[in-house]
Amino acid sequence: MPRPALWDSDPPASPMNVIRDVHDVIFDWFLDERPAHLCLHAAAVRIGSGLICFPSIRKAGKSTLCTALAALGQTVYCDDVLPIEPDRNYGVAMGIAPILRRPLPPHLSAPLMDFIAARKGPANRGWVYVRLGRGELAPFGDQAPIKAFVLLHRKNLGSAKLEPVTKSRMLTELVLQNFADQVPPVQIMDRLLSITEAAQCCQLQFDTIGDAAKLLIDKFGSGARTSGTRR
Amino acid sequence: VPKRRQDKGRLFRRADGVEMREVSGELFLIAPSNGAIHQLDHMASGAWRALAEPRSIDEIVALFHVAFPDTPKRQISKDIADLLAFLEDSCLIARTDTD
Numbered sequence: 575m576p577r578p579a580l581w582d583s584d585p586p587a588s589p590m591n592v593i594r595d596v597h598d599v600i601f602d603w604f605l606d607e608r609p610a611h612l613c614l615h616a617a618a619v620r621i622g623s624g625l626i627c628f629p630s631i632r633k634a635g636k637s638t639l640c641t642a643l644a645a646l647g648q649t650v651y652c653d654d655v656l657p658i659e660p661d662r663n664y665g666v667a668m669g670i671a672p673i674l675r676r677p678l679p680p681h682l683s684a685p686l687m688d689f690i691a692a693r694k695g696p697a698n699r700g701w702v703y704v705r706l707g708r709g710e711l712a713p714f715g716d717q718a719p720i721k722a723f724v725l726l727h728r729k730n731l732g733s734a735k736l737e738p739v740t741k742s743r744m745l746t747e748l749v750l751q752n753f754a755d756q757v758p759p760v761q762i763m764d765r766l767l768s769i770t771e772a773a774q775c776c777q778l779q780f781d782t783i784g785d786a787a788k789l790l791i792d793k794f795g796s797g798a799r800t801s802g803t804r805r
Numbered sequence: 806v807p808k809r810r811q812d813k814g815r816l817f818r819r820a821d822g823v824e825m826r827e828v829s830g831e832l833f834l835i836a837p838s839n840g841a842i843h844q845l846d847h848m849a850s851g852a853w854r855a856l857a858e859p860r861s862i863d864e865i866v867a868l869f870h871v872a873f874p875d876t877p878k879r880q881i882s883k884d885i886a887d888l889l890a891f892l893e894d895s896c897l898i899a900r901t902d903t904d
Binding site: 740741742743745746749758759760762763764767770771 | 824826830835841844
């Protein structure tokens with residue numbers, strides 16, 4: 575694998591930057607080797623029998639939500655980039671730990687703060703990796719079906735709530751968030767359409783991460799829990 | 806519509822090779838030239854459906870005027886001209902002189 579091209583012009587100043595730079599380019603290396611994979615800018619957590627995916631919305635708190643779900647016994651597949659393999663359109667874990675923006679949100683519960691503190695990984699002033707353990711973070715290559723797409727919408731309200739969104743709205747979001755460009759556009763469209771049609775599509779309005787995590791587990795955690803498969 | 810554009814053909818038609826998918830009643834088009842995926846709003850979807858057969862801009866404006874009788878025809882004409890220009894620039898429709 576070539577080293578990140580970025581390093582020729584802007585060498586990393588700290589171990590944290592080395593890790594982030596490698597993570598940034600590892601997806602390019604991954605997709606070069608697997609040109610038929612789609613790749614969404616999204617987080618995904620396995621809850622019950624499948625993946626709940628959160629298409630990227632800036633500063634919605636998807637990485638913190640992933641970590642909160644891990645603290646409640648769920649398995650994080652990714653907090654930023656979700657590859658989708660071509661055979662069954664399953665999501666694929668990259669085995670990369672979630673990274674949280676610092677300072678952490680003030681409303682996080684004490685147990686969640688303790689969970690994060692106990693797993694503090696490489697950090698700098700702005701970011702900290704959460705070193706999730708076995709069962710908390712799916713290993714590289716694990717695959718699971720996509721059960722739902724959830725748009726995160728943070729707003730001040732009493733309690734978290736899930737509302738359905740149209741398939742067309744979600745499809746538009748997924749088209750925008752896909753950055754795998756080696757798949758022919760018609761195939762991208764048809765695969766994303768197939769995945770969207772098979773998945774529940776919702777918007778999650780929430781105020782606190784804890785409420786959001788509990789609601790997601792209540793809603794999606796009832797199916798039989800299955801292990802991810804590897805191929 | 807600028808004269809230069811009118812010279813290219815009197816009628817508009819769907820461009821060859823455009824792929825269409827309908828999801829929840831909304832249309833997504835894939836341009837064959839560059840692979841761009843477009844979601845059409847209701848107005849663009851209406852125009853695209855109307856272009857199942859070649860039509861002039863006047864015909865399309867007339868269709869929309871029937872659908873939206875409270876909207877001034879001048880406004881509809883401007884909106885349709887802008888829309889068709891966008892669709893043409895996006896390689897989703899083309900001009901023709903053949904009915």
